[in-house]
Amino acid sequence: MGTILEAFKQAIILIFSFDPEFYRIVGLSIVVSGTAAVMGSLIGIPVGVMLAEFDFKGRKTILTLTHTFMGLPPVVAGLFFFLIFKRSGPLGFLDLIYKPGIMIMVQTALATPIVAGFTHASIEGIDPRLGLQAQSLGANKFQSVLVKMREGRPGLTAAVIAGFGRVIAEVGAVMIVGGNLLHHTRVLTTDIVLQTRMGNDAYALAEGIVLILIAIFVNVLLTRMQAERGRNEIEKRVTGYPT
Amino acid sequence: MEKIIEAHELKKIYGGRKVLDVEHIFVKPGEILTVLGPSGAGKSVLLRLLNLLEKPTSGKILFNGNEVQSLSGKDRVDASRRMAMLFQEPLLFKTTIFNNIAYGLKIRRKPRDITREKVESSLELVRLSGFEKKMPSTLSGGEAQRIALARAMVTEPSLLFLDEPFANLDRLIRRELQVEVKRILKENGLSAVFVTHDQEEAARMGDRIMILNKGRLVQEGTPIEVFYSPKSEFAARFVGMDNMLRGVVRGNDDGLVTIDVDGKLVEATGYAVVGETVNVGLRPEDITITPVICAGEPTSSRNALPGRVTDFEFAGPVVKVTVECPFKIISVITRRSYEELDINNGNEVCIRFKATSVNVFEISDEPHKMIDPPRHDETPPQDNKKRGNPVKRLLRHVNEK
Missing domain, CATH: 3.40.50.300 (P-loop containing nucleotide triphosphate hydrolases)
Incomplete structure (x- = not known):
């Protein structure tokens, strides 16, 4: 127990020492996973909405694939990208392997199905008559879908949070395609593995704490963004007056 | 036209x-x-x-x-x-009443000042002026439906x-x-x-x-x-013709049809082929109940049948009385007549109805698939769920004690 407490103390000291090496790793984690989450949302939200709102050939197949890939093991995704992009692989000439770019790509591939799946579920859960109501007021199909997306804001926010949560916490894929190279592709999760193996418990723990703080910060930020209006509404419901 | x-x-x-x-x-x-x-x-x-x-x-x-x-x-x-449609639920969007009503105008790209003016006048139309800044969740069911109406009306x-x-x-x-x-x-x-x-x-x-x-x-x-x-x-049952009897046409004389229903003769205006089996429909409101001693008195009702009260039910301001004569006839009478006639199960009474109140129909193809006509005060299903079965409600009440 004592050693854990000691490690914890050292971890706090490390966080507040603003060691550039440490914060470079933190920064790369945020950039790689943040970009992947944004790109995953940019692809996943439209895909999820399409799956919920439009009937087209192959819809069911895409939906099944989406649901399957929601549980895709990151190491497998990493392996797949590695085989394609390694120097001797079919796309090896692009020289992407062991660089942050490929890490963003593989994490985007991991985030997209999660965002799409959650988006699909949340839009599907909105009363379909709401779309009809919008259309009967003169909306075209696209505008009526926008109405449903606005109503499904909490669900869409959850989708983005889940997508980000998936990639910020992921080790296997970035380890394989990034290689955990110091100053280049080392991120929090891969470094935690390395530091633990080397016996630097405090260092690993400090990284773990920062990782959790990032997750909390992003969740709060996104939830706030969508709840700003909702909060006023709840206030009014309770007191009868707007804030 | x-x-x-x-x-x-x-x-x-x-x-x-x-x-x-x-x-x-x-x-x-x-x-x-x-x-x-x-x-x-x-x-x-x-x-x-x-x-x-x-x-x-x-x-x-x-x-x-x-x-x-x-x-x-x-x-x-x-x-x-x-065109515009109003649904069973108000289906208001989770935004202010102003934005809700303005929706149809916004997607028609109307200028902002015109929109504001129109929203105001449509709120006036449904008598909810000043509701612009409220949120849908603060409205009552009736208010919400009025807003939905305003939202539809604003698009003219x-x-x-x-x-x-x-x-x-x-x-x-x-x-x-x-x-x-x-x-x-x-x-x-x-x-x-x-x-x-x-x-x-x-x-x-x-x-x-x-x-x-x-x-x-x-x-x-x-x-x-x-x-x-x-x-x-079907139409008869659906519009509240609760009495539907089956009989055989015995006579047809100058617009007056005589129908044999369970051995009793019922007269109706209209036309039907003698010997044919038909349905006879009667609205409960068209049937009056008199004391049995008046059975012989002349009235404008051509049909007068003695019978026995088998059931009665209070339905708001009126009383629904079932009389067996020997076929079952439901009559709706006022509370006052109910008291004057001393309606009670087993009492002998006389029911009367005019020949013009009797509707004669051909037998429809699927008489047994008929659905029950809706009651006047039908409560929506949600309410039923909340209130539940009266027996269960009572049990719950007892258990709580």
Whole structure:
């Protein structure tokens, strides 16, 4: 127990020492996973909405694939990208392997199905008559879908949070395609593995704490963004007056 | 006469099941057409097709004389924008009342100052001025439905569709809104198609009534025609002709038909072939009850039958009495007559009804598939769920003690 407490103390000291090496790793984690989450949302939200709102050939197949890939093991995704992009692989000439770019790509591939799946579920859960109501007021199909997306804001926010949560916490894929190279592709999760193996418990723990703080910060930020209006509404419901 | 909307041979098939098959339906300018039918009759589908929210499987829809059913893209939206629909639920968006009402104007890209003006006047129309900044969750059911009406009216449609808009409201509010919506429609000279399963509401709202069953048009006419001369057993039951007897025609003399019902002779005005088996329909309100000693007295009622009270039920201001004579007849009498007649199970009474109150129908194809007519004060299903079965409610009450 004592050693854990000691490690914890050292971890706090490390966080507040603003060691550039440490914060470079933190920064790369945020950039790689943040970009992947944004790109995953940019692809996943439209895909999820399409799956919920439009009937087209192959819809069911895409939906099944989406649901399957929601549980895709990151190491497998990493392996797949590695085989394609390694120097001797079919796309090896692009020289992407062991660089942050490929890490963003593989994490985007991991985030997209999660965002799409959650988006699909949340839009599907909105009363379909709401779309009809919008259309009967003169909306075209696209505008009526926008109405449903606005109503499904909490669900869409959850989708983005889940997508980000998936990639910020992921080790296997970035380890394989990034290689955990110091100053280049080392991120929090891969470094935690390395530091633990080397016996630097405090260092690993400090990284773990920062990782959790990032997750909390992003969740709060996104939830706030969508709840700003909702909060006023709840206030009014309770007191009868707007804030 | 010109028609604002008209449809011919309108059919809709979902997954191989025909849900709607209407030969002809039309609405004249300024007219309110009510479509009456049980749930699952295809009423909502009919509205969605007419509002161009869905495409019919086959058939033609003419809006102001132009064929519109197969339009697509912008043309379809343009045609659809001249109509609006109000649903059973208010379906307000999670934003301010102002934004809700302004929605139709925003997507039509109306300038902001015009929008503000129109929203204000449409709130005035539904008597909720000053509600602009409220959120939908703070409104009562009646208010929410008024806002939904304002949101539809602000787009200045020439045709309004109303899909059971008051079904979830309690009786008093429903009545108030029925009167108000009718006033608004009439004052603005708007045409409307009003769908309901409540016969009373259909009669109150409609200039003309259509009865729809299993996707097909059963009868069409003025409220008086539909309520007092239903053409089929289904229509009769649905418009509240609770007494439906079966008899054999014994005589037919100059517009007066004599029918043998369980050995008793009933006289009816109309025409029927002697020897044919027919249905005899009677509205409970058309049957009076008198003390049995008056049985011989002459009255304007041609039919007078002695019988015995087997059941009675208080239904608000009236009493529903079942008399066996020997077939069962339900009569609705006032509370006062109930007291004067000393109605009690087993008491002997005499029932009377005019020959003109008796409706004679051919036997319909599927008499046993008939659904029960809706009750006047039918509560929406949500309420039932909340209140639950009366016995269970009582048990719960006892258990709590």
